[in-house]
Amino acid sequence: MTAGPADETEIAREQQYFDLAWEARERSRQSLGAAAAAVAGKASVAVGKAARGHIEQLGDPDEAVAIGRFDPSDGEALYVGKRVITDADGELLVISWKAPGAAPYFTASYDDPQGVARKRTFEVDRNRILGFDDVVFADLAARVSELTALEYEGIDDAVLRDLDASRTGEMRDIVQTIHSMQYELVRSPLEQLLVVQGGPGTGKTVVGLHRVSWLLFNHAAELAPSDVLVVGPNPTFTRYIRQVLPGLGDHQIEHRDLRTLGPQTSTGRDEHPTVARIKGELRMTHLINRGLVQRVRFPERADRLDVGTAAEPVASLTRSEVEEALGRSINQARSYLGGRAAMRSWITATVTSRMPWGSQAPAAPVEAALERVWPSLTSQTFLRDLFGSRDRLLAAAGEQFTAAEVRMLFRPASDRVSDEHWSLTDVALLDEVDTLLNGSGALFGHIVLDEAQDLSPMQLQSVRRRSRTGSYTVLGDLAQSTGPWARDGWEDLVAALEFRHPASIVPLRLGYRVPQQVYALAAQLLPYSAPSVEAPSVVRVGPADPDLRPVGAGDLGPEAVRAARDYAARGLFVGIICADEHRAAVVEVLNAEGVQFQDTRGGSLGTSINLVGAVDAKGLEFEAVVVVEPEAIAAQGTHGLRLLYVALTRTTKFLTVVHSGEVLPIPGRDSPERSQAVEVTSLQEDAPGHQRSRASKAGRSPKAPDTGLDKFSADFATAMGVSLAENVAATAQPRLWTAIVTALADELERRRDK
Numbered sequence: 001m002t003a004g005p006a007d008e009t010e011i012a013r014e015q016q017y018f019d020l021a022w023e024a025r026e027r028s029r030q031s032l033g034a035a036a037a038a039v040a041g042k043a044s045v046a047v048g049k050a051a052r053g054h055i056e057q058l059g060d061p062d063e064a065v066a067i068g069r070f071d072p073s074d075g076e077a078l079y080v081g082k083r084v085i086t087d088a089d090g091e092l093l094v095i096s097w098k099a100p101g102a103a104p105y106f107t108a109s110y111d112d113p114q115g116v117a118r119k120r121t122f123e124v125d126r127n128r129i130l131g132f133d134d135v136v137f138a139d140l141a142a143r144v145s146e147l148t149a150l151e152y153e154g155i156d157d158a159v160l161r162d163l164d165a166s167r168t169g170e171m172r173d174i175v176q177t178i179h180s181m182q183y184e185l186v187r188s189p190l191e192q193l194l195v196v197q198g199g200p201g202t203g204k205t206v207v208g209l210h211r212v213s214w215l216l217f218n219h220a221a222e223l224a225p226s227d228v229l230v231v232g233p234n235p236t237f238t239r240y241i242r243q244v245l246p247g248l249g250d251h252q253i254e255h256r257d258l259r260t261l262g263p264q265t266s267t268g269r270d271e272h273p274t275v276a277r278i279k280g281e282l283r284m285t286h287l288i289n290r291g292l293v294q295r296v297r298f299p300e301r302a303d304r305l306d307v308g309t310a311a312e313p314v315a316s317l318t319r320s321e322v323e324e325a326l327g328r329s330i331n332q333a334r335s336y337l338g339g340r341a342a343m344r345s346w347i348t349a350t351v352t353s354r355m356p357w358g359s360q361a362p363a364a365p366v367e368a369a370l371e372r373v374w375p376s377l378t379s380q381t382f383l384r385d386l387f388g389s390r391d392r393l394l395a396a397a398g399e400q401f402t403a404a405e406v407r408m409l410f411r412p413a414s415d416r417v418s419d420e421h422w423s424l425t426d427v428a429l430l431d432e433v434d435t436l437l438n439g440s441g442a443l444f445g446h447i448v449l450d451e452a453q454d455l456s457p458m459q460l461q462s463v464r465r466r467s468r469t470g471s472y473t474v475l476g477d478l479a480q481s482t483g484p485w486a487r488d489g490w491e492d493l494v495a496a497l498e499f500r501h502p503a504s505i506v507p508l509r510l511g512y513r514v515p516q517q518v519y520a521l522a523a524q525l526l527p528y529s530a531p532s533v534e535a536p537s538v539v540r541v542g543p544a545d546p547d548l549r550p551v552g553a554g555d556l557g558p559e560a561v562r563a564a565r566d567y568a569a570r571g572l573f574v575g576i577i578c579a580d581e582h583r584a585a586v587v588e589v590l591n592a593e594g595v596q597f598q599d600t601r602g603g604s605l606g607t608s609i610n611l612v613g614a615v616d617a618k619g620l621e622f623e624a625v626v627v628v629e630p631e632a633i634a635a636q637g638t639h640g641l642r643l644l645y646v647a648l649t650r651t652t653k654f655l656t657v658v659h660s661g662e663v664l665p666i667p668g669r670d671s672p673e674r675s676q677a678v679e680v681t682s683l684q685e686d687a688p689g690h691q692r693s694r695a696s697k698a699g700r701s702p703k704a705p706d707t708g709l710d711k712f713s714a715d716f717a718t719a720m721g722v723s724l725a726e727n728v729a730a731t732a733q734p735r736l737w738t739a740i741v742t743a744l745a746d747e748l749e750r751r752r753d754k
């Protein structure tokens with residue numbers, strides 16, 4: 001934005017406020033620092049810790065004090081920032097974006113200004129104001145018929161600027177530009193299983209993370225940071241997102257990925273999809289359960305259990321008394337190892353009672369006898385032994401698996417358990433075993449599950465067992481669902497996770513990441529790969545059309561590297577996405593040409609060129625993407641076209657497709673029932689009013705999805721006499737809001753029940 005003379009005066013005025021707030025914040029930092037230093041090394045560790053915690057809450061000294069402000073028609077302007085700032089007298093200078101009082105900044109719209117006359121979004125360089133964008137709601141309302149699609153949807157220049165900003169290997173927060181639809185999800189009640197379905201780049205991940213921050217602020221009494229678990233698909237993704245929450249002032253939140261969601265990390269064992277599919281099924285819990293119980297047994301062909309050796313006998317227990325004790329311990333035990341401890345106590349007590357008065361059963365012989373009837377196991381030793389023995393598998397499988405399935409599950413066991421290779425599906429099984437061995441582990445009050453569309457029932461069970469409350473935010477896109485457990489609906493996931501609280505499935509419909517020209521290409525896959533999924537409306541037009549480069553099969557690697565190097569030379573953050581079969585060819589050229597690159601299989605992103613497998617590209621984004629040989633990506637698994645859709649939708653700006661086969665290898669493309677074209681227009685280029693008429697043509701309002709909450713929460717607030725001023729006061733009293741949200745949730749539940 002270019003500032004005119006009037007703007008210059010206004011910027012100077014705003015800068016004064018920014019300077020004032022900055023000084024107040026830095027004064028707080030100094031006094032907290034002094035308090036922490038004063039108690040350092042003394043007994044008041046808690047005071048020092050609290051002071052340091054508060055300093056952390058103040059954020060970076062370079063951070064701008066506010067992201068924007070809004071002017072109520074009948075009151076003073078309110079500045080909204082990432083954190084609360086008060087002056088020396090405790091007066092609020094900046095309210096937190098998470099406070100209920102800040103809601104109008106995000107939710108005011110031209111047809112429901114909510115008492116807001118104007119919303120201003122600042123453009124800053126650290127705490128220096130460079131300019132601002134104003135939305136004057138009265139103006140918008142007066143020219144409804146002329147609104148551009150962007151204005152209609154509430155997308156302003158600040159959003160477009162943000163989307164054009166450079167990308168690195170770390171996701172950033174979007175506090176300043178959270179869209180009203182996204183905000184409704186961010187602040188929707190804690191007590192629910194919220195499933196967010198949205199196309200690529202609709203903001204599911206950022207929304208999920210901002211929701212965590214919002215929940216922690218507004219439900220501080222029920223939810224501590226260490227009570228929140230964020231689960232992503234792989235370590236690269238987790239590294240990509242893990243700075244967002246600390247940047248929002250929320251530390252100590254646990255991040256895990258599916259490869260580490262168990263007692264043992266996956267070591268990348270390759271597995272046939274049919275085997276992976278079987279191992280993802282819930283009947284595996286029966287197999288594991290039975291397999292474990294069968295490890296507890298009196299030795300065959302023996303009628304006594306001797307404690308001690310032939311040379312040094314201690315005692316001898318009969319088969320029947322031991323079997324009776326085993327049965328009792330199994331029935332009463334809460335875990336395998338708990339039962340084993342009970343059995344140890346029984347052997348010790350029984351042997352002691354048969355020894356001369358005053359003697360105690362010696363520990364080592366008792367342990368050896370115990371090991372023969374109730375072996376000590378770890379999850380890894382148990383599963384290695386189970387999969388490595390056809391007899392054990394057959395005995396555990398019972399009627400629930402066919403002989404062919406048992407054959408598929410069998411694999412030769414490694415000599416040492418540390419040499420065993422574990423697949424991704426093994427992790428969920430090991431987790432099941434771990435729970436049976438040791439009982440439940442840590443439980444969380446809220447779980448965010450990202451890229452949830454691919455999870456197997458066993459993986460969902462792993463997630464479910466970590467939930468204490470049934471409160472989840474589940475994020476995913478059915479059109480990107482691939483792998484052995486690809487799904488076309490959310491019903492089974494909801495059934496697997498839902499308990500205590502109701503589920504709601506809410507869509508996100510605006511595509512932020514992918515530019516219109518690129519999405520127009522990718523969206524052609526949708527009618528074939530995921531016909532029931534609606535394409536998002538893309539927000540903006542990109543800088544270039546997709547660059548499609550036909551080459552001979554032998555030139556795929558060199559051409560892909562050439563394109564990537566060109567992008568990197570322009571300072572862009574690049575991803576080369578290919579099928580596994582082309583990885584080696586690309587690596588060879590990269591190495592031969594001495595190109596620095598990051599192979600994301602190592603678990604992280606580099607800052608320039610990254611080489612990414614199509615499956616691992618999920619959730620990631622780059623400024624420029626080079627997709628290598630779409631046919632090979634589409635041939636990976638039964639949902640290859642979905643995988644290609646993922647690969648084509650990773651860019652924020654440029655896309656090059658290097659191909660020797662077809663760019664969009666769609667089988668049966670010309671069949672009439674599938675030939676409907678997907679029209680992808682960008683809101684940015686839409687003629688005035690176009691978006692509105694298009695939306696009404698499709699029979700839906702372009703406003704936020706009707707969760708029933710919007711209107712109701714407005715009614716409820718009015719009924720309770722919660723004015724804007726009181727909402728602001730609630731900034732300092734999050735508990736009031738908690739009460740409102742709880743009451744809202746109760747009321748919603750009551751209505752649902754009716």
Ligand SMILES: Nc1ncnc2c1ncn2[C@@H]1O[C@H](COP(=O)(O)OP(=O)(O)OP(=O)(O)O)[C@@H](O)[C@H]1O
Nearest residue numbers: 174177178179200201202203204205206512513619
């Ligand atoms: N309101 C917004 N303002 C600015 N940027 C946004 C907004 N919403 C989303 N974005 C940006 O759009 C991009 C995509 O967001 P995100 O990764 O959360 O999408 P996603 O729906 O999870 O995508 P995928 O399905 O590919 O995993 C990110 O760069 C994010 O910062």
